[in-house]
Amino acid sequence: MKHKLVQLFIAFCYFLLCVLPGDAAAQNKYNWKEAGTGKYKYRYVTNDPEKVRFYTLENGLQVILHLNKKEPRVTYKMIVRTGSNNDPADHTGLAHYLEHLLFKGTDKFGTLNWEKEKPYLGQIEELYEAYNHTSNEGERKTIYRKIDSISGIASKYAIANEYTNIMKEMGSQGTNAHTEFDATVYDENIPAAALDKLLKVQAERFRNPIFRLFHTELEAVYEEKNKGLDGDEFRMFETVNSILYPHSNYGQQTTIGTIEHLKNPSLRAIKKYYDTYYVPNNMGLILSGDFNPDEVIQKIDQNFSYMRRGKIIEFQQAAEPDFAAPVVKEIVSPTPEMAVLAFRVPFKGTNSKDELLANLLSQLCSNGKAGLFDINLTMPQKMQMASIELLATYQKYNTVLGVAMPKAGQTADQALELLWQEIKKVQHGDFDEKLLTAIKNNMELGVTMAKRNNMATVMTLERDFIADRCQTWDNEPAFLEIMNTVSKQDIVDYANRVFSGNYACIYKRKGKQTSATKMKKPKITPITINKTKRSAFAKNLDAVPVPATKPVWINFEKVISKSNINNARFLYVTNKENGFFELQYRFNMGSWNSNLLPVAVDYLSLLGTDKYSAEEISREFYQMACEYSIRVSDKGTSIVVSGIQKNFDKAVALLEHLLANCKPSAESLDKLKEKLKKERTDTKTSKEALMQALVSYATYGANNPFNQRGRLQPDQLDASTLANLLHGLTGYKHLITYYGPESLQAISQKIKNSHPMPSAFLPVPAPAIKFQPCIQEKNEVYTADFDMLQTQIQWIRNIPGYQPSLQPSINLFNSYFGGGMGSVVFQQLRESKALAYSTSATFQTPAYKNDPYQMNAFIGCQADKMDDAINGMDSLLNDMPRSDDGIKNAKMSLRKSLETQRFTDEKVVDFYLVLENKGITTDFRQQIYERLGTLNYNDLKAFTDKYIAHKKYAYCIMGSKEVVEGANLKKYGDVKKLTLEELFGY
Numbered sequence: 001m002k003h004k005l006v007q008l009f010i011a012f013c014y015f016l017l018c019v020l021p022g023d024a025a026a027q028n029k030y031n032w033k034e035a036g037t038g039k040y041k042y043r044y045v046t047n048d049p050e051k052v053r054f055y056t057l058e059n060g061l062q063v064i065l066h067l068n069k070k071e072p073r074v075t076y077k078m079i080v081r082t083g084s085n086n087d088p089a090d091h092t093g094l095a096h097y098l099e100h101l102l103f104k105g106t107d108k109f110g111t112l113n114w115e116k117e118k119p120y121l122g123q124i125e126e127l128y129e130a131y132n133h134t135s136n137e138g139e140r141k142t143i144y145r146k147i148d149s150i151s152g153i154a155s156k157y158a159i160a161n162e163y164t165n166i167m168k169e170m171g172s173q174g175t176n177a178h179t180e181f182d183a184t185v186y187d188e189n190i191p192a193a194a195l196d197k198l199l200k201v202q203a204e205r206f207r208n209p210i211f212r213l214f215h216t217e218l219e220a221v222y223e224e225k226n227k228g229l230d231g232d233e234f235r236m237f238e239t240v241n242s243i244l245y246p247h248s249n250y251g252q253q254t255t256i257g258t259i260e261h262l263k264n265p266s267l268r269a270i271k272k273y274y275d276t277y278y279v280p281n282n283m284g285l286i287l288s289g290d291f292n293p294d295e296v297i298q299k300i301d302q303n304f305s306y307m308r309r310g311k312i313i314e315f316q317q318a319a320e321p322d323f324a325a326p327v328v329k330e331i332v333s334p335t336p337e338m339a340v341l342a343f344r345v346p347f348k349g350t351n352s353k354d355e356l357l358a359n360l361l362s363q364l365c366s367n368g369k370a371g372l373f374d375i376n377l378t379m380p381q382k383m384q385m386a387s388i389e390l391l392a393t394y395q396k397y398n399t400v401l402g403v404a405m406p407k408a409g410q411t412a413d414q415a416l417e418l419l420w421q422e423i424k425k426v427q428h429g430d431f432d433e434k435l436l437t438a439i440k441n442n443m444e445l446g447v448t449m450a451k452r453n454n455m456a457t458v459m460t461l462e463r464d465f466i467a468d469r470c471q472t473w474d475n476e477p478a479f480l481e482i483m484n485t486v487s488k489q490d491i492v493d494y495a496n497r498v499f500s501g502n503y504a505c506i507y508k509r510k511g512k513q514t515s516a517t518k519m520k521k522p523k524i525t526p527i528t529i530n531k532t533k534r535s536a537f538a539k540n541l542d543a544v545p546v547p548a549t550k551p552v553w554i555n556f557e558k559v560i561s562k563s564n565i566n567n568a569r570f571l572y573v574t575n576k577e578n579g580f581f582e583l584q585y586r587f588n589m590g591s592w593n594s595n596l597l598p599v600a601v602d603y604l605s606l607l608g609t610d611k612y613s614a615e616e617i618s619r620e621f622y623q624m625a626c627e628y629s630i631r632v633s634d635k636g637t638s639i640v641v642s643g644i645q646k647n648f649d650k651a652v653a654l655l656e657h658l659l660a661n662c663k664p665s666a667e668s669l670d671k672l673k674e675k676l677k678k679e680r681t682d683t684k685t686s687k688e689a690l691m692q693a694l695v696s697y698a699t700y701g702a703n704n705p706f707n708q709r710g711r712l713q714p715d716q717l718d719a720s721t722l723a724n725l726l727h728g729l730t731g732y733k734h735l736i737t738y739y740g741p742e743s744l745q746a747i748s749q750k751i752k753n754s755h756p757m758p759s760a761f762l763p764v765p766a767p768a769i770k771f772q773p774c775i776q777e778k779n780e781v782y783t784a785d786f787d788m789l790q791t792q793i794q795w796i797r798n799i800p801g802y803q804p805s806l807q808p809s810i811n812l813f814n815s816y817f818g819g820g821m822g823s824v825v826f827q828q829l830r831e832s833k834a835l836a837y838s839t840s841a842t843f844q845t846p847a848y849k850n851d852p853y854q855m856n857a858f859i860g861c862q863a864d865k866m867d868d869a870i871n872g873m874d875s876l877l878n879d880m881p882r883s884d885d886g887i888k889n890a891k892m893s894l895r896k897s898l899e900t901q902r903f904t905d906e907k908v909v910d911f912y913l914v915l916e917n918k919g920i921t922t923d924f925r926q927q928i929y930e931r932l933g934t935l936n937y938n939d940l941k942a943f944t945d946k947y948i949a950h951k952k953y954a955y956c957i958m959g960s961k962e963v964v965e966g967a968n969l970k971k972y973g974d975v976k977k978l979t980l981e982e983l984f985g986y
Contacts, residue, residue: 011968030477031535039299045474050457054470056296060281060309062469063300064461066288068454071902074195074289074550075174075458076188078202079465081284082277084255085181085248085315093257093271096179097221098270101211102186102651103163103177106204109537110212112530117157122211123150125267128214128258132264133394136405144522151215155527158212159535159581160831166201166538166820168815169195169889175821179255180313181394181963183466191900192290195545196299200544202285202535203303206278211267218265219834225256226789226862227837230687232508235331236340240391240399244344247318250394279310284465288454317395320344320502327504329682332511334787336682339412341402341419343503347393348782353482357494358390358398360486363439366425370438370622372422375615379605381671383407383415384678386422392806393467400498407704408678412507423499429492436488438623444480445625445644448578451572451573452905498737512787526833526955528676531824532883549899553923561744566757571737572744573908580908581740582642583652583751586913587732590635592705592767595712598632599676600722606668614668617658628658634705635848638728645741652754660756662726664719680710684980686785691794693983698782698796698954699854700771702982708769711986727818733761733915739906773798776952779973783957783964791866791959793872794951795838795841795857799947802849809943810843810853816890816940817880818842818857824881828872829859835869836861841877843948849919863963870972878949882937891932898929 012664030046036042042053042065055063087094107114124147131143167175171459174189190198197931235564245251256262283687285300348354365388366373374385385405392399402423404415425431450456464470475482475886561572575581608614621627626643628651683689685782696706736755738747818825829835840858857877861869903911915924955972957964969975 007180007882013830029630030474032474034111040294042297044538045477048473048477050459050477052473052740053293054295054456054473057301057304057305060378061304061306061307062278062284062465063295063297064284064286064470065296066286066454067293067460068288068457069290069452070904072192072290072900073173074190074192074198074199074287074291075454076190076202077286077458077462078206078792079284079462080184080186080278081182081282081285081314081466081469082273083180083183084253084257085250086273086277087249087253088269088273089253089256090261091257091266092253092261093221093255094261094265094273095184096255097218097265098259098274099177099179099184099186100217100221101270102205102209103161103393104210104212104217105162106208106210106243107161108204108208109166109535110210111535112157112159112533114157114210117154118213120150120154120157121210124154124214126265127436128265131268136535139799141522141855147215148523148525151213152527153377154527155213155529158528159255159533160213160527160529160531161822161827162535162560163201163205163471164820165886165889166541168820168822168893169390170197171893172899173897179895186461191546191549191896193549195287195291195296196894197541197544197546199299199303200541203306209274211270213831214265214267214526214835216524216831219524220830220837221256222262223264223790223837223860223862225259228256229862230490230788230790232331232333234337235333236506236508237391239329239331239506240340240342240401240504243329243506244342244399244502245317245320245394245397247320249315250310250317254618256864269561275872276310276415277312279312280307281309282312284469286461286465288458288461306929316634317397319396323502326501327729329504330507330509332509333513334510335508335676335685336405337412337510338403338405338508340404340506340508341416341503342391342506343400343402343498343500345398345400345498345502347396347398351484353391354494355393356479356483356486357490358393358400358440360436360483360491360499361426361495361498362388362390362400362681363443364431365422365433365492365635367439367442367622372425372435373419375619375979376422377418379615379618381407381606381675382418382478383410384675386415386419387424405473408674408681416505423495426495427492427499429488431488432770435619436491438619438625440483440486441625441644442622443483443653445580447480451581452577457889473784499924524834527831529827529832530882531827532885534885551901551926551929553926554908554911556921556923563744563748565702565748565752565755566737567755567759567761568733569735570748570751571735571920572747572907573737573739573906574744575739575741575905577613577905579645579741580642581645581648581738581742582640583648583740584737585639585730585755586735586737587637587639587729587764588635588734589732589764590637591709591767592634592771593765594725595708595782596717596722596725597637597767598709599712599717600725601630601632602663603668603672603719604630604658604662604726606671607658607662607664609658609662609663611657617654620654621651627694628655637729648742649750649754651751656754656756659726659729662723664723665863668720669717669719673717676714680984680986682713684984687788687792687958690784690786690983691792691956693721694782694784694956694978695794695856696794697978697983698780698794698956699773699798703769703771705771707983707985709773713986728753728762731758731762732764737906737909737913739909772855773800774954775800775852775870776954779952779955781955781957781969781973781975783959783969783975783977784980785960785961785964788960789863790860791863791869791963793858793870793873793958794864794956795855795877796953796954796956797855797948799853799855802846802851802853802918804918804924804927806853806943807845807924807968808935809843809939810929811894811928812887812890812932812935812940813943813948814842815894816883816887817876817944822886822889824856824883824886825873825876828876828881829869833868833872835859835865835872839873841873846918847914848917853947853951855951863959866957866959866963866967877953880941880944880949882941886938887935887937891935895932897930897981898925898932902924 042055053065171191174185241251377386384407387403391401404419406415625648628641631638696704839859844854
């Protein structure tokens with residue numbers, strides 16, 4: 001389950017913020033009104049473009065309905081306004097435990113025979129109470145053996161993951177949940193036709209949840225804790241909050257909980273918490289999508305009216321005294337050094353301008369393009385990276401972070417000093433007001449783009465319900481109007497409030513992490529999961545009518561206009577929704593054709609022209625509310641410019657000017673070399689990069705794309721060579737695509753006028769090294785050590801011979817075997833054996849028709865369970881368990897996803913080109929959909945026997961040095977311990 005230890009608020013454009021009405025016209029324009037008849041009256045806000053309805057049922061359940069008919073799907077959220085802040089002081093982590101347990105079913109589903117299961121669960125609850133109150137290790141082990149034994153018996157009556165299977169059968173694409181300080185949120189995204197089923201299942205889910213299969217779920221939470229301890233984000237967030245909020249649970253507790261409390265759970269305490277806080281007057285149900293609200297509100301009432309109000313004592317954040325002096329702390333890990341300034345800022349609530357000002361301040365300092373830090377610190381390479389960001393908003397305070405990442409040869413203190421210099425400029429108002437205007441223009445574009453689907457509105461509703469039950473939604477439609485009243489002086493005043501003495505400085509030092517204590521996990525006997533069984537409740541759901549949804553296939557000839565501009569192919573799709581455009585030049589050449597190409601693109605960000613400096617170019621694009629990027633992959637490159645159509649001519653002209661006239665210099669080359677050297681050093685300290693290197697080695701051998709990039713020495717780079725590559729880039733053959741509101745004829749002429757092309761394109765250079773995927777003929781084990789608590793294993797097998805006809809079987813295999821919580825891999829390795837928090841397996845289709853497939857499996861486990869994890873995955877790959885109901889659900893889920901999938905916007909062209917790279921010219925989804933209807937277990941078994949089972953694999957294993965060197969890995973295959981130089985190329 002997705003766990004938000006850090007409540008990082010979504011992209012700024014998703015914040016349709018509730019702000020204090022500062023304009024009388026806006027205040028009169030957006031007012032609360034009431035409509036509806038009888039018991040189903042609702043509140044709404046006049047002139048709300050989203051037309052959200054707010055109902056409150058008789059039992060206090062708040063229902064929020066938002067229509068969006070762009071696709072026949074519905075997003076569902078159940079928000080409970082309680083989280084880890086309400087965890088008892090002696091049971092931290094409890095709210096998060098409960099979130100996991102709400103997937104285990106009730107006395108009606110998730111069980112084969114509740115009356116027989118019930119007494120065993122009662123015994124387990126009593127044993128956990130005894131375990132909780134026993135300190136003698138010998139006695140604790142004895143009690144746990146009893147828990148393990150009785151849990152095995154109880155599991156024979158349980159149906160693991162039946163909830164997930166029910167939702168998968170409905171076609172849900174978003175089964176998830178997360179716990180944060182102030183809320184617990186449960187998510188689904190279903191076909192609109194299945195809404196009646198969804199409401200029945202969700203109502204039952206909260207009626208009488210049964211906390212079964214508890215000890216194996218605890219193992220998943222333990223592993224989640226260990227995963228967090230391996231990451232800097234968790235430790236930094238915990239440190240920041242403990243300093244800034246020492247007098248409330250924001251700083252005294254963490255959502256995941258302490259190791260001591262995780263080791264001593266109490267089912268009674270969890271039940272008490274559920275009974276106290278999971279009551280309708282503390283909950284909000286959000287639906288957004290394609291439905292009839294007048295009909296749906298009645299159905300919600302019918303399903304959830306059994307709920308009874310409760311007495312809620314809401315958590316109140318304590319006031320924090322001012323710091324006598326800034327607080328300084330350090331944390332240590334193998335990753336690069338950095339420094340963080342964490343500011344605690346009084347927050348006036350969701351009906352104030354504070355959060356808007358915090359986000360404007362963040363954008364002013366660092367927006368990735370033209371912020372003060374971007375222009376004055378990051379782009380000129382005075383440090384590696386500098387930023388200001390709003391980390392979190394709590395009841396009484398905002399947390400604002402300043403981040404300083406030093407460059408090579410620079411200390412964290414030196415980087416911080418530069419950061420403070422820029423902060424003082426903001427405090428003194430030493431910035432151009434044009435930047436504030438540009439920020440507002442870009443935010444307006446961001447809001448427009450976010451509204452292309454319903455997620456921006458859904459996330460804002462979620463956030464506002466958690467904050468104040470959406471009481472200030474009447475201010476939300478006025479967001480842009482209020483934003484435009486914010487002055488430079490408002491920002492300066494707010495900056496002086498933020499950058500006061502109430503802050504902490506946390507240094508992230510580079511070194512061996514010594515403070516982390518891993519969660520030691522007791523031995524667990526694998527339990528029965530009854531994957532092939534269904535409860536009577538699940539069977540009865542089959543009788544709930546689900547209207548058919550007709551799939552919509554794309555006729556590319558009608559949707560995409562095809563022509564030529566000079567000698568380049570041109571694909572055009574009209575944007576009828578708003579004023580956004582996206583223009584791309586797409587090349588069939590990438591880093592494999594020239595290993596200098598990605599370096600040259602990196603270099604471009606440092607270059608100016610005869611007319612503009614690099615900083616001026618970045619500022620010009622930002623002021624136009626436009627942007628450009630160049631994306632280089634192994635075999636392709638895309639030059640992209642996008643933004644507001646009214647600025648199309650100026651944006652394209654500036655991009656063309658930059659590409660044709662960028663000027664190399666010794667100074668800019670030195671900056672590039674310094675940047676690349678620092679990145680090379682930092683990459684070796686990243687466990688994600690290390691695993692990528694292992695996988696690349698296993699896929700291609702000793703000479704592979706990953707380490708080939710590393711063999712390019714920064715000191716050997718030549719400025720003129722890089723600049724010439726950029727100057728001549730559009731001379732190579734490329735495809736032009738446009739999505740926007742301009743007519744085909746008009747935009748074709750504009751592109752022809754602005755985009756110079758030669759009469760004959762240059763031939764694409766052949767790859768300097770032709771990387772050939774290895775065909776595994778024997779089992780091989782590749783290892784690399786990293787200072788970490790977890791051990792991670794990936795299985796790699798390349799399979800040549802792309803065949804479009806295999807795709808239905810591949811999709812079914814991925815859904816049934818290795819995708820999501822209802823998959824074979826998840827149920828067997830996590831639910832039954834408690835070997836991992838995360839595990840997956842996918843048969844990956846190549847991006848190009850001449851490339852091979854790749855079978856890829858993954859598991860992240862505790863070091864002492866590595867052998868069990870490897871053997872468990874091997875067993876499943878070699879002998880896929882059979883569940884006809886599971887296959888049926890996987891097929892139904894895939895078909896319903898295809899029925900409700902709608903390609904819109906620029907995605908149409910992307911999809912068309914993805915198929916073209918595979919040699920397919922029509923919407924291939926139709927053949928997949930039809931073939932899925934006839935596939936059965938025998939077909940899937942034949943597929944796995946031919947391509948997966950009892951085949952040779954490369955095992956990529958990453959873990960601590962003690963694990964990698966101490967384990968007997970020869971039993972899995974020929975072992976090769978790889979050095980960093982072999983993996984990274986330097």
